[in-house]
Amino acid sequence: MDLKGKQITVHDMCLRDGMHPMQHQITVEQMVAVAKAMDEARVPLIEVTHGDGLGGKSVNYGFPAASDEEYLRAVCGAVKHSRVSALLLPGIGTVDHLKMAVDCGISTIRVATHCTEADVSEQHIGMASQIEGLDTVGFLMMAHMIPAEELVEQLKLMESYGANCVYITDSAGYMLPDDVSDRVGLARRELKPDTEIGFHGHHNLAMGIANSLAAVEAGASRIDGSMAGLGAGAGNTPLEVFIAVCERMGVDTGVDLFKAMDIAEDLIVPMMEQPIRIDRDALTLGYAGVYSSFLLFAKRSAEKYKLSSRDILVELGRRKTVGGQEDMIEDLALDMAREAGTL
C-alpha cells in the first residue's frame, strides 16, 4: 500500500467516545488537562461531548459529571491550536444544543444518524451549514449494515443538506478492510470532489488501524481515533499507534508522535476505569455487528439478571438494533431471564 505524501486530519475521540467506557464521568478538569496536552501535541481536532452527543444526558445513556456546556466552554477556552468538535444525534439533541455549542466556540459540528436515516439530519445540517465558518460534518453510523451503493445515496443526502464532510462510521467495529475500501471508494467517486470523506473505526476485531489505512487509500482525508483507544467497545482506532504507522508510511498527520504516546500512556491509561481491550464481549460486538456503546449496558444487565452478556449482545445483533437503543437491553434481558426461568 503506497500512501506516501498523503495529508490527513486526525480527530481524537477520547473526550466523547471515551465517555462511554468512563460512564460519562470524565471531569471538566480531566478534560482540560487532556485537551491542553492534545493542543501541545498539535492534534488538529478533538471531540468533546456526552458519549451520545449533545443532549445525551439521560437515564437511558447515563448522567454525565458535567453539562455539555461546562465541558465545551472549558475545553474551547483551554486550547490554542486544536479545534473542538461536538457530536449531535437528531432525536436526542436539537438545534438548540447546536447553537449552544457554537456559542461555546466549537469549530466543527458532526450530525449523526443511523446509516439509512440521513433525512432526519436535514434540519440540523442545513442550519449548521448556514453558520459562518462552521465545519459541518454528516456522520452515518452502523455503516456496515447496508451495501456501499445504498450508503452513498445516504451520504449524498447529507452532502445535499450542506455537509462539507461526510463520515462512514463503523460503530460496531464489524467492518473488514475490504468493506471500508468499497464504501469509501464508491463515496469518493460519487460525491463532489471538494466534499471530504472521513472514517470512524472501532477496534472490536482489531481492525482499527488496518481499516483506517484502507480508508485513506480509498480517498478518506479525516480519520477518527482516540489516544490509547479510549472509546466504546474495544475502543476506537488507537490514535498514537495510527500516527506512528502514518509516519512510517509517509502520511502527514501533523501530530507530534512522542507527545501523542505520552498522552496515551501518562494521561489516558491512568484515567481508565477498566482496561480498554478486546475482551469476550467487545469481540462479540464486532463479530455480531452490535453498537459498541451497548457493551457496559449488556454487562450490567447480564449481572443483574444472571445471564450471559454475550447471549444478550448476540440477540441484540440478531434483532438489528441500532445506535441509541440502550433501553432495549434491560427489556430484552428481562425477557431472556423469564424464558430461562430465573426471573
Added chain:
Amino acid sequence: MAEKVKAAIIGPGNIGTDLLIKAMRSEVIEPVWMVGVIPDSPGLARAAELGLKTTADGVDGMLDEMQADGVQICFDATSAAVHAENSEKVTARGAVMIDLTPAAIGPYCVPPVNLDEAMAARAMNVNMVTCGGQATIPIVYAVSRVQPVSYGEIVATVSSRSAGPGTRKNIDEFTRTTADGIARVGGADEGKAIIIINPAEPPLIMRDTIHCLTKEAPDEVAITRSVQDMMAEVQKYVPGYTLKNGPVFDGHRVSIYLEVEGLGDFLPRYAGNLDIMTSAGLRTAEIYAEQILSGNFSPKVSAA
C-alpha cells in the same frame, strides 16, 4: 341511526386516511369532508369513494360550505407549518380543531389523563402532543399520581417505514413537544424525550420505554397498580397497547417497557405510533361530540 356530529379531516395522507376509517365506525362522529391540496392524491380519491365531499384547494375550499354542512369538528393531519392558519379559519366558523400536528397552539390533550380539563375549558383547539407523547405520557402520569416525580424520560423507537416525511424534516419538534408534555401533562418536574428510528425488516412494532425518577423511595405496590390501571384505560381505545416488562424498580428509578401495536385499519399494525395518534384524536373528538349532542357545549362561530 342516532344523530352524529359532522367532522372534516384536513390532510388525506396516511394519518388522515386511517383516521377516516376509524371515524366511520364512530357512534357519534360522521366524517363529511376530506381536505387536501393535491388534486389527484389517492387519499382524496379514497375519501370521495367513501362518500365524503372533497377539495384539493386546502381549507379554503371547504370554508364556504362547512357551516351549511354542519361541520363542528375538524382534525388537522397536515403539518405544524400550516396548522395555525387552518385552525383560525375553521374555529372562526364554529368548529373545534383537533390538532394532530406538533404545532401545539392549543392545550395538550392526552385522553386518559386530561381530556376532562380540555373539555371543561371549552378549548376550541386541542393538541394531541406527539405519537411518543400519546404512548408514554399516560404512564408518566400513572407514576406521578402516586408520588412526586422529579424527572420523566421516554424513549420511543419506531420503524423507519412508519416515520413520515413530516416527522423526519422536523424531528426536533418531536423531542421538544414530547418533553414538554411529559412535564405539563405527565406531571414530572422535568421531561426528556428521545426518538429512535429503526429500519429493520420486517418492521418492528413501536416500542416505548418510560423512566421516572421519584423524589422519595417508590411505593412499588401502588405504582404497579396505577400503571396497570392506566394500561387498561389506554387499551380502551388502543387494544394493542401492551406492557412488556416492568415496572422495574432500581433505587428511585422506575422503568416501564411497552409495545404499541396498531389496529391495522389503513396503517400497518407495526405503526402503533401512528395508530395511537389517530385513536387518541378520535377519542378526543368523540368526547366533544358527546357534549355537543347532549347540549352541554355548543362551539361558537366567531367569524363576521
